[in-house]
Amino acid sequence: MKSTMLGVVVVAALAVSGAGVASAAPSSWQSMLDGLVAEGAVGVTAEVRDGAGLWRGSAGVTEAGGPRPPVDGRFRAGSVTKSFTATVVLQLVDEGRVALTDSVQRLVPGLLPPGRITVQDLVGHTSGLPEYGLALLDTDGVPLQRWRTWTPEELVRTALRVADPEPPGKFGYTNTDYVLLGLVIEKVTGRSHRHEVERRILRPLGLADTRVPGAFPFVTGPHARGHVVAGGRTVEYTAVNPTLFGAAGEIVSTTADLNRFYTGLLDGRLLRDPELAKMKANGLGMEHAYFDRCRQSMYGHGGGVPGYNVVSFQSEDTTRRITVSWTGRTTASMSPLLTSMLAKAAC
Numbered sequence: 001m002k003s004t005m006l007g008v009v010v011v012a013a014l015a016v017s018g019a020g021v022a023s024a025a026p027s028s029w030q031s032m033l034d035g036l037v038a039e040g041a042v043g044v045t046a047e048v049r050d051g052a053g054l055w056r057g058s059a060g061v062t063e064a065g066g067p068r069p070p071v072d073g074r075f076r077a078g079s080v081t082k083s084f085t086a087t088v089v090l091q092l093v094d095e096g097r098v099a100l101t102d103s104v105q106r107l108v109p110g111l112l113p114p115g116r117i118t119v120q121d122l123v124g125h126t127s128g129l130p131e132y133g134l135a136l137l138d139t140d141g142v143p144l145q146r147w148r149t150w151t152p153e154e155l156v157r158t159a160l161r162v163a164d165p166e167p168p169g170k171f172g173y174t175n176t177d178y179v180l181l182g183l184v185i186e187k188v189t190g191r192s193h194r195h196e197v198e199r200r201i202l203r204p205l206g207l208a209d210t211r212v213p214g215a216f217p218f219v220t221g222p223h224a225r226g227h228v229v230a231g232g233r234t235v236e237y238t239a240v241n242p243t244l245f246g247a248a249g250e251i252v253s254t255t256a257d258l259n260r261f262y263t264g265l266l267d268g269r270l271l272r273d274p275e276l277a278k279m280k281a282n283g284l285g286m287e288h289a290y291f292d293r294c295r296q297s298m299y300g301h302g303g304g305v306p307g308y309n310v311v312s313f314q315s316e317d318t319t320r321r322i323t324v325s326w327t328g329r330t331t332a333s334m335s336p337l338l339t340s341m342l343a344k345a346a347c
Contacts, residue, residue, distance in 0.1 A: 023218035042328035043069035043224040047255035065108035079303025085284020128166035132159035175248035182247025226307020227328040255323040294347035323339040
């Protein structure tokens with residue numbers, strides 16, 4: 001799956017060796033954002049909280065010839081949505097309304113082939129289901145039908161036409177799992193994934209700049225325009241019908257709101273200890289990056305949809321956090337710089 005379609009853009013469980021890293025000065029953070037632009041990003045925004053306090057900044061442009069991206073600008077958060085979706089599912093587990101061992105074929109009848117895929121298989125990406133996005137993107141990773149409204153059922157059926165499912169149990173990252181979790185939430189609660197995320201997460205945490213847009217194709221408020229590389233050229237790509245991403249990647253947010261979300265998740269306001277422990281230990285909608293040099297764990301997620309990319313990670317005690325969003329291409333040369341940024345935030 002191309003990184004432009006909800007894919008994770010930073011490898012989980014990073015091991016960074018060496019001595020502790022001194023807290024970066026604002027000029028150092030700024031130079032790192034500038035470095036991402038030099039490596040191919042169009043615009044970058046970041047919010048970092050470390051031992052030196054809070055730093056926010058941006059680099060590049062909102063679009064060709066435009067100003068710098070607003071530091072409080074919105075963007076499509078891609079697969080960071082999965083952390084929101086998994087949180088709702090684990091809240092339902094805590095409430096006794098669904099179990100991780102429940103059969104998805106029973107909860108969502110008539111959609112999957114016979115077998116026994118569990119809710120935990122979906123949350124932990126061990127369902128064996130194929131990826132639907134492979135059939136819906138062109139060779140540049142851009143949606144073939146930009147404005148179409150997709151139902152979750154259509155996306156799952158598309159995945160099943162791409163390839164036959166594998167037996168459950170082996171890890172295989174696929175957005176199909178989380179589209180199905182959106183349906184599980186709907187079947188269990190009688191309300192939409194959007195409604196439950198807003199009711200259970202956005203309003204309690206005061207995430208006023210975060211949206212679950214449904215079929216609304218535009219990014220409103222201050223924002224940088226999304227950009228993709230198509231036909232060898234970098235072109236603007238902001239508006240798209242987000243039903244293509246659904247519960248796997250539709251959320252629109254800001255760097256500040258994503259940091260607040262992971263703070264609320266890790267400090268126990270959204271999940272009690274048993275469910276949070278399952279999430280962290282089993283990679284249920286949240287990735288783990290470990291920095292050996294300072295013996296620090298960071299939890300979060302990365303992702304991207306056409307036009308936008310993001311990484312958002314936070315220390316277990318919530319005192320250190322970083323969210324970086326960028327538009328345009330994601331190149332292999334960005335990975336060491338992003339890893340260095342996470343290490344500075346962690347150590």
